[in-house]
């Protein structure tokens with residue numbers, strides 16, 4: 001009964017916010033009143049004159065003429081106050097109604113001051129830091145004329161073959177939602193019309209992170225239950241945080257491509273979630289519905305606008321066919337007016353209708369871009385993103401006067417520090433690891449040898465080098481490279497090997513079926529481990545890798561992702577112990593590709609895998625691998641150690657309108673000050689739809705001096721225990737819950753409580 005009342009209330013609430021969203025803005029209504037059908041359609045057209053990355057098959061032509069004719073609502077790939085002013089003048093001074101343009105861009109992890117790839121930054125579990133990064137990106141981008149960002153990317157991803165796992169926040173809907181919110185708040189802050197904030201776009205709605213076989217742009221097929229409980233929450237969190245726009249995804253959902261999916265864009269996004277911004281397609285994703293099998297350009301464009309898509313990115317299907325569809329009665333003019341209204345409302349919110357040149361202040365780039373302060377934040381963010389995966393003996397932290405052999409194809413390299421989707425950053429400004437180590441430890445003796453190529457496979461290298469020379473295959477033979485490295489290694493106190501993936505080995509259209517470190521480097525690592533010297537692997541990648549072999553070698557491993565413009569300094573800060581690593585993985589790392597998709601929220605099934613990990617016939621397990629991942633979600637070590645004690649609940653039961661406190665005492669038992677991400681998981685023991693084995697319900701990042709203890713308390717209410725049932729109602733159900741508090745998802749049972757009727 002309660003569930004019923006609840007859903008009625010929710011329905012009314014959603015309906016109410018939908019109505020409120022319809023409040024009209026006088027300036028916008030006045031403009032709409034003057035607009036012809038063609039001018040309204042013009043607002044729905046987003047073009048790029050080519051300054052960004054052309055990810056689709058179409059590139060815009062005659063952009064200038066189209067802007068002057070009032071055929072363009074926004075552009076992307078244009079930057080600098082002068083160029084943006086020029087573009088705005090084309091629209092403001094030449095088009096009949098003088099409506100300014102949205103100026104978009106992909107600012108995924110920093111504008112010019114590139115900070116770590118999003119998957120790396122998510123490993124900080126530090127929402128203030130993530131928000132500060134977004135604020136810094138907004139300040140820099142708006143200083144350069146941009147007012148609309150195609151970020152955050154919040155697609156849940158559990159398949160490390162998929163290259164775009166690098167761009168998101170990992171596998172978990174709860175953590176992903178917190179990060180989505182922090183990013184939207186950072187980009188937009190309280191006032192979108194302030195000159196240092198930009199409109200955010202949550203993408204890619206929806207389920208883009210779950211393509212079949214991990215192959216980018218592939219189909220997605222998923223139950224509603226799984227969507228609502230696992231994949232949709234971060235998009236919703238962004239909407240709840242007031243995100244200005246939503247970008248659709250390339251994939252289909254229930255057999256209908258996202259850009260033409262009415263259920264997704266209208267029933268769910270607007271009516272159920274109360275979204276009042278505008279929806280933009282992905283790059284030519286409207287046109288791509290032709291290849292999906294939905295009809296010709298006119299048909300798919302009509303399908304998209306009727307589904308609730310407002311703006312067409314690059315493909316010009318709207319521009320070239322919507323008028324005809326209106327004349328033929330396939331699309332109503334009202335539908336086009338609605339979409340144009342949403343675009344104009346966005347322009348109003350951003351402050352453009354008031355002042356088209358708000359973001360064209362020539363004095364700003366110098367003051368706001370790549371400042372010392374910004375670079376310091378990028379350095380801090382990188383140090384917080386690193387995850388210590390393995391400690392071998394006491395190799396780390398390194399002594400600042402050590403004799404170090406710095407080895408590896410990524411050790412003295414600028415081209416691969418920024419990571420995927422950093423088109424606005426300049427790789428040449430990044431600090432290589434060698435330089436950073438010398439900066440931080442001027443008294444150390446540091447010598448460098450390449451040791452191996454990133455890969456020796458020239459055809460693979462060619463595919464990775466599409467945006468520049470990320471993989472450079474040396475003229476020297478692999479044997480010579482190896483010999484130079486071993487000579488250096490044998491002559492040192494300690495070896496630091498910087499190895500892993502080049503930038504373009506992850507990211508868009510960069511799926512891999514083999515997620516190990518390339519063979520050329522694996523061989524180098526083996527040989528270095530064989531020297532008997534202490535070895536540290538600084539492992540760079542845009543995805544979880546299969547490092548089963550390396551975990552068994554006598555080496556320490558620090559995961560450094562693609563750290564951004566301050567790479568070398570940040571890596572050195574951590575290697576030399578100026579900062580004690582505190583990152584925790586936001587994806588489960590598999591033992592092999594055979595375990596994919598893998599994540600910690602797996603259900604127990606009716607035939608749970610044996611707890612011992614030993615194979616048992618007729619249980620859910622593999623003949624040739626344990627079920628558990630190589631490294632679990634939430635995992636990460638520190639130079640110090642933490643112990644958990646006194647894990648308890650404030651009561652054995654929780655009332656429907658009450659709360660319960662779940663707490664643990666955490667003690668720093670090692671020799672260094674450090675930070676720990678304390679994680680709370682629950683397991684709903686009985687409910688109407690099969691529950692996950694564990695679900696993250698809270699986390700706190702705390703700092704502990706050596707020897708210090710702190711008690712960490714999580715307050716849980718029934719609201720926190722809600723899930724979507726088989727009717728897709730968001731409910732909690734009475735019954736028993738287990739809880740776990742730990743520094744990883746691989747946590748021991750701590751206790752139980754009962755949620756009362």
Ligand code: BGC
Pocket residue numbers: 052053055056106150203282283508
């Ligand atoms: C990507 C989007 C991006 C767009 C515009 C597409 O290929 O999927 O994430 O925002 O290009 O650059």
